[in-house]
Amino acid sequence: MTSPPAITFLGGTATVTGSKFLVEVGVSSVLVDCGLFQGLAPLRRRNWRPPPLDLDRLDVVVLTHAHLDHCGYLPVLVRNGWRGPIYATHGTVDLARIVLADSAHLMMEDAALANAGGWSKHHPALPLYDSDDVGRTVQLFRPLDHGVRRSVAEGIELEFGRAGHILGSAWARLTLTTGNVRRDVVVSGDMGRPVHRVLLPPQPRPACDVLLLESTYGDRSHDDEQASAALAETICRTVERGGSVLIPAFAVDRTEVILVELAELVRQGRIPALPVFVDSPMGLESLRVYRQAVAKKWPEIRPELSEMDDPFDPGRLAELRTAEESMRINRPGRPSIIISASGMATGGRVVHHLESMLPHRENTVLIVGYAAAGTRARSLADGAREIKIHGRYVPVKTEVVVVDAFSAHADKDELVEWAVNSPEPSVTYLVHGEPEASVSLAERLHSEYGWCAVVPRDGERVLV
Known part of the structure; x- marks a missing residue:
């Protein structure tokens, strides 16, 4: 049978x-x-x-x-x-x-x-x-x-x-x-x-x-209008105190979504045109695939994006590929936005940026998507006062903001x-x-x- x-x-x-x-x-x-x-x-x-x-x-x-x-x-x-x-x-x-x-x-x-x-x-x-x-x-x-x-x-x-x-x-x-x-x-x-x-x-x-x-x-529900406003307000608040914004973002899709949103906020005059560093080799490779999909007008892409020169460029986009370039922006020296993988901060270059930026009150860590239990991103979202990185505890003195409506x-x-x-x-x-x-x-x-x-x-x- x-x-x-x-x-x-x-x-x-x-x-x-x-x-x-x-x-x-x-x-x-x-x-x-x-x-x-x-x-x-x-x-x-x-x-x-x-x-x-x-x-x-x-x-x-x-x-x-x-x-x-x-x-x-x-x-x-x-x-x-x-x-x-x-x-x-x-x-x-x-x-x-x-x-x-x-x-x-x-x-x-x-x-x-x-x-x-x-x-x-x-x-x-x-x-x-x-x-x-x-x-x-x-x-x-x-x-x-x-x-x-x-x-x-x-x-x-x-x-x-x-x-x-x-x-x-x-x-x-x-x-x-x-x-x-x-x-x-x-x-x-x-x-x-x-x-x-x-x-x-x-x-x-x-x-x-x-x-x-x-x-x-x-x-849970997403509040899209609140998310856009919270992103703009967080960036402006951080710039006013001379800090930088670190966004742990999944290299695939979240990086592209955040870049499109930042570009729109700059066009609307809601945030200044800051240096935006994409510091993820995988993120840059996925960005290349997304750009090709837009250029070739894939059926799943929103058609209006294909009418723009580069919908993923907020104006001062820098693509960091080498480890040396990544290390130089651990302390960028001027207000900047750093988008780095992984999104849950479980590995990748973002971990080194967290280690450098968390102890400084002027900076902000912006959690823009889902963070699973047991990940560094979840610990930060839940208000952890210290995070273990590379075998050592690092104090969390930055502002931590959660805007998960940017989740895919x-x-x-x-x-x-x-x-x-x-x-x-x-x-x-x-x-x-x-x-x-x-x-x-x-x-x-x-x-x-x-x-x-x-x-x-x-x-x-x-x-x-």
């Missing part, structure tokens, strides 16, 4: 990181997203366990987008011998190559620093994966446009729809067929916002039997609107959210719309 289709939740439950959803039908299996766990130490340690699935039975991986918490575990699969195809949109393929190469570089660099500084518990400290693993991984990518339906394994058809979260981002519809049984599963990936400054809104959700819906902001994640109302504007699924699973957010969204879908809405347990297997 043929087993019915099933889904196993291997990550992205009770956390906003580590998304991995194993979908099985007949003899075939597909892993939707393959992300790293980030944030709290118990989560990060999960990255070092053996892969949580039988790689010999895994046919294909489907990526919804190129953020590390959705694609960053791929090289671990490859390091363990997996060589199957990885389907993603063209934009996701372009960005994932950049993201994974940077991830490996940082892991190798952190291991070297830990060995040199003697602050690792492991001797020697080793990276989770290296550049060779990433090189083998990117050879497995198979680009697939939004709106194209393709058979990717026996009994499994895939279609991507535009998600509006970052360039290339998609929701994924899997059509599962075994015998006379056919089921449609839609995985939202990360949902974007109708007011995204660069991308067009998400395409409507197709009808489905089962929906996996992200819930990052399942209990849909808020609770936007998530609900996208979900309910199509026929009700048999069941909806709330994933990719911290427990309070997931439970809040599940309860709302149940109480207001009568949906069967469930927050799955980690490792839980359910029939489709």
